[in-house]
Amino acid sequence: MSSVQSNPSVTNKLSPKEDRAPAAVLKGSVFTLPILKLSLCDLKEIEFDLTQSLATALGFFNNAPLVIDLSVIRDIDEQMDFIGLQALLHKHQLVPVGVQNGTTEQVAAARKAGFAVLTGQTIDKIIENTAQKSHGKEVSEPARQHQEREREPAPTAHGGNAGAPQVIHQPIRSGQRVYARNSDLILLAAVNAGAEVIADGNIHIYAPLRGRALAGVTGDTEARIFCQCMDAELVAIAGTYRFFEDNIPDDINHKPVQIFLTGDQLNINTLE
Amino acid sequence: MAKVIVVTSGKGGVGKTTTSASVATGLAKRGYKTVVIDFDVGLRNLDLIMGCERRVVYDFVNVIHGEATLKQALIRDKRLANLDILPASQTRDKDALIKEGVEKVLNELRKTHDYIICDSPAGIETGAVMALYFADEAIVVTNPEVSSVRDSDRILGILSAKSKRAMDGEDPIKEYLLITRYDPNRVQTGEMLSIDDIMELLGIPLAGVIPESMSVLQASNSGTPVIHDELSISGLAYQDLVERLLGEEVPIRFISPVKKGLFKRLFGT
Numbered sequence: 001m002s003s004v005q006s007n008p009s010v011t012n013k014l015s016p017k018e019d020r021a022p023a024a025v026l027k028g029s030v031f032t033l034p035i036l037k038l039s040l041c042d043l044k045e046i047e048f049d050l051t052q053s054l055a056t057a058l059g060f061f062n063n064a065p066l067v068i069d070l071s072v073i074r075d076i077d078e079q080m081d082f083i084g085l086q087a088l089l090h091k092h093q094l095v096p097v098g099v100q101n102g103t104t105e106q107v108a109a110a111r112k113a114g115f116a117v118l119t120g121q122t123i124d125k126i127i128e129n130t131a132q133k134s135h136g137k138e139v140s141e142p143a144r145q146h147q148e149r150e151r152e153p154a155p156t157a158h159g160g161n162a163g164a165p166q167v168i169h170q171p172i173r174s175g176q177r178v179y180a181r182n183s184d185l186i187l188l189a190a191v192n193a194g195a196e197v198i199a200d201g202n203i204h205i206y207a208p209l210r211g212r213a214l215a216g217v218t219g220d221t222e223a224r225i226f227c228q229c230m231d232a233e234l235v236a237i238a239g240t241y242r243f244f245e246d247n248i249p250d251d252i253n254h255k256p257v258q259i260f261l262t263g264d265q266l267n268i269n270t271l272e
Numbered sequence: 273m274a275k276v277i278v279v280t281s282g283k284g285g286v287g288k289t290t291t292s293a294s295v296a297t298g299l300a301k302r303g304y305k306t307v308v309i310d311f312d313v314g315l316r317n318l319d320l321i322m323g324c325e326r327r328v329v330y331d332f333v334n335v336i337h338g339e340a341t342l343k344q345a346l347i348r349d350k351r352l353a354n355l356d357i358l359p360a361s362q363t364r365d366k367d368a369l370i371k372e373g374v375e376k377v378l379n380e381l382r383k384t385h386d387y388i389i390c391d392s393p394a395g396i397e398t399g400a401v402m403a404l405y406f407a408d409e410a411i412v413v414t415n416p417e418v419s420s421v422r423d424s425d426r427i428l429g430i431l432s433a434k435s436k437r438a439m440d441g442e443d444p445i446k447e448y449l450l451i452t453r454y455d456p457n458r459v460q461t462g463e464m465l466s467i468d469d470i471m472e473l474l475g476i477p478l479a480g481v482i483p484e485s486m487s488v489l490q491a492s493n494s495g496t497p498v499i500h501d502e503l504s505i506s507g508l509a510y511q512d513l514v515e516r517l518l519g520e521e522v523p524i525r526f527i528s529p530v531k532k533g534l535f536k537r538l539f540g541t
Contacts, residue, residue: 171475173429174422175396190475192425210473 033097034061036089037069041078047088053219054092065095067118068110070102080106082113165201172197172211185215193233202226208254214241215259225259226271235268237261242268274382277389277517278407280431282423284394286415287452290488291510292391293321294499295411298514300355301499304386307346309377310360311403312393313368319359323350323495333361336373342380351500356385366399378406396430405436409446409517411479415453416464421473424449428474448479450513455484456529467527480513482506483526 040046054061066089073080082099089096098116099107107117163183172178174194178185185199188206195211197203201223203215208229216223216238223237230252234243240261247253256271279292289312296308310318313333319325324347330340335358342358349355358377361368381388392403404410410431414424431445432438438445451470458464471478482488487504491497499514501507505526512522 170432171428173432174425176429176433192473193422194426195429 033065033067035067035069035100036094036096037072038080039072041073041076041080043081043084043088046085047092050088050092062093063095065097068096068099068115070099070106070110074101074103074106080109082110082115086113086115166199171207174211199223209235212236213259221261223260226257227259228256229254230257230268235259235266237266240264240266242266274385275387275408276378276382276406277387277409277411278392278404279389279411279413280392280400280404280427281394281413281420282396282400282427283415283420286413286420287482287488288394288413289317289321289391290492290498291411291413291450291452291482292318292389293497294507294510295514295517296355296387296389297349297352297497298499298511299387299389299517300349300352302514302518303354305354305384306387306389307356307358307381307385308389308391309358309381310391311369311399312391313360313399314362314365315393316360316362318391319347319357320495321492321497322357324357324359325495328359331359331361332377333364333368335377336368336370342377366393366397366402369398369402371402371405374402375406396426400427401430401434404431404445405434407431407435407445408437409448411448411450411517412474412476413450413452414470414474416451416455416459416466416470418465421465421470424474428476447476448517449474449476450480450482451478452482453484454481454527456527460529467524478524479516480509481524481527482509482513 098118099110100118165184165186166180167186169188171189172191172195177196180199182200184201186204190207191209191211193210198214200218203213203225205227209227210231212234213225214236215225221238259268279288296306300306330345334340335345346356390403393399412424459466485506488498488506498507499510515522
């Protein structure tokens with residue numbers, strides 16, 4: 001018996017490419033990720049505030065992939081312990097995937113700790129950019145809304161609805177998405193099936209709601225949704241949601257309703 | 273000032289090319305110098321519907337890539353002297369449509385034509401976005417069924433967000449709803465969505481209702497836009513549509529159910 005001979009049944013050779021479907025294919029895609037904005041490098045302080053934010057978010061961020069925003073601490077003359085930060089986030093069931101807006105040193109340290117480095121545009125910048133644009137040149141109302149509308153929203157890990165409400169006059173159509181960050185969202189035209197309206201605060205829809213509405217997404221359990229004609233696919237307040245797969249109950253179907261939380265109970269009451 | 277009108281829908285098979293051919297023909301019949309462009313690169317059909325498939329030598333992609341002049345690629349309609357067809361390429365794919373190239377061709381056509389009709393491919397990818405990007409007006413073709421209405425809604429969102437007019441903050445694209453393959457009898461029995469249902473869901477002005485009719489298929493197969501067929505209710509409905517596009521007030525016809533007579537009830541349609 002020659003030792004060179006190998007048993008054909010145990011050969012470990014990969015089959016030629018033509019014979020099989022590719023085992024791995026690289027593809028591009030776009031995701032919406034929550035952002036954790038840091039303003040201090042002290043892990044203890046971060047943990048304290050994060051625990052509080054997460055407590056109000058009612059599991060909305062459980063196992064959520066997260067991007068760490070360094071735009072505030074980039075000016076702080078202090079070293080960030082990225083390995084420690086990663087452990088901390090994992091402990092709180094968050095999955096950090098990358099950092100953005102860091103200095104060269106911070107980015108290098110983050111890379112070492114296994115973070116990806118992202119160069120994304122946040123909603124802040126977009127609004128800033130649009131504001132500048134409308135400053136120089138009169139940008140029509142619908143166009144401005146659309147610019148904001150088409151961007152994927154980036155909810156932050158802290159709540160609040162302190163800003164001026166965002167008012168939208170045009171219908172939100174299938175595939176479109178609006179996010180009112182730190183504010184209420186007021187819609188004067190329909191939210192169609194397949195569309196999504198999201199706000200850190202309340203959502204008011206003076207038209208039919210046929211798509212999805214998510215209020216208080218950063219954990220505001222006091223947030224409410226009001227709509228003039230209830231025909232939604234999904235409604236959610238602070239992470240507690242209800243999905244209308246087949247039929248909306250007759251007593252609320254096509255009626256004006258308000259949607260709010262009491263404890264972890266989602267209520268949908270008619271306004272009549 | 274030339275007008276660019278896109279005929280779009282999102283969903284396939286709803287009647288975009290039929291509509292493009294008939295609208296372009298109708299406008300040309302009314303005396304406007306018109307060109308109809310096939311944006312469905314790789315699956316060109318407009319030349320078939322217009323009955324000029326054997327005369328295609330150069331196409332839209334050739335012009336964009338500088339392999340032919342616009343004059344070489346434009347095909348004069350066999351019936352109307354003031355109607356031109358710019359066919360799509362059958363051998364390329366939609367990535368061959370470059371925004372700058374499309375813009376250049378459209379700008380050149382704006383100088384010589386009154387109306388530029390862009391026949392959009394189905395879907396929401398490059399080809400469809402290119403067809404609507406430079407539009408001044410849009411005819412959104414919808415069938416009276418749920419998935420078609422949903423796709424039209426999607427395309428309306430894209431019109432108001434990704435078109436040049438939206439991006440530059442100009443006046444928005446003027447949107448018209450066109451309901452095709454409408455069968456009043458099936459609407460009455462609840463098999464099809466009604467005009468009111470569709471209008472409520474989409475919320476844009478209605479420019480026409482084309483009734484379902486055998487003559488559309490016959491016209492397509494014979495390479496004659498159905499608007500030429502003056503005996504067909506679909507042809508007449510397209511004439512009405514063209515008049516409305518030109519700003520005339522024309523009542524919507526052919527939308528009431530037809531009662532079947534005794535003979536038809538006994539022997540079928």
